[in-house]
Amino acid sequence: DVKVTQSSRYLVKRTGEKVFLECVQDMDHENMFWYRQDPGLGLRLIYFSYDVKMKEKGDIPEGYSVSREKKERFSLILESASTNQTSMYLCASSERSSGNIQYFGAGTRLSVL
Amino acid sequence: DQQVKQNSPSLSVQEGRISILNCDYTNSMFDYFLWYKKYPAEGPTFLISISSIKDKNEDGRFTVFLNKSAKHLSLHIVPSQPGDSAVYFCASTQGGSEKLVFGKGTKLTVNP
8 A cells, every 4th residue: 555644734833934844655656746735726736756856846836845855755845934825735646657646645734823 | 727627616415326526627638537535634545547548437336437529527426425525636637747637626515
């Protein structure tokens, strides 16, 4: 079974803080993704990584950065958290080849006060 | 520009009846389609998929139909069960892309 683990289920941070969201997958998948889910907006891709140290912007990268130093770990960084970044953040991984199924973590509910 | 549209934000059906969730897409290059199911406070889980070379794929109570000419796909759940109550996301991709494009989701409620 594929396991995608997000380090925190719930986080509360203050405006202006630097926030790190961590994601680890155990299936040796090449691809990893960060999404945010907001009511009425579905899943929106923030960043995508197709290999170690490789990244590609998604649809809404502003205010975020990512780090992939090891194949199994993909970090999402909020450089200076703002209230409009309050959201559910979802990490996913998949094998390389188009259309492959993405496996999701349980999500991190982030509240920025 | 929304490439994958789920026009019904919610759907309510009676237990034992059929649930039909719809999805439309605009990108004619899409050639692989997936449905995900999401419970509150959990990540989405893969449910069923279909390639553009097929028009139907079935897995137990779940069947996905693809109408390429109409750029439309639907997920049928028969019979519906209360445990099927969740948000269902439609997703699409095209050859050469590693990324999925998701719809906004439809919240299904199955009433006992």
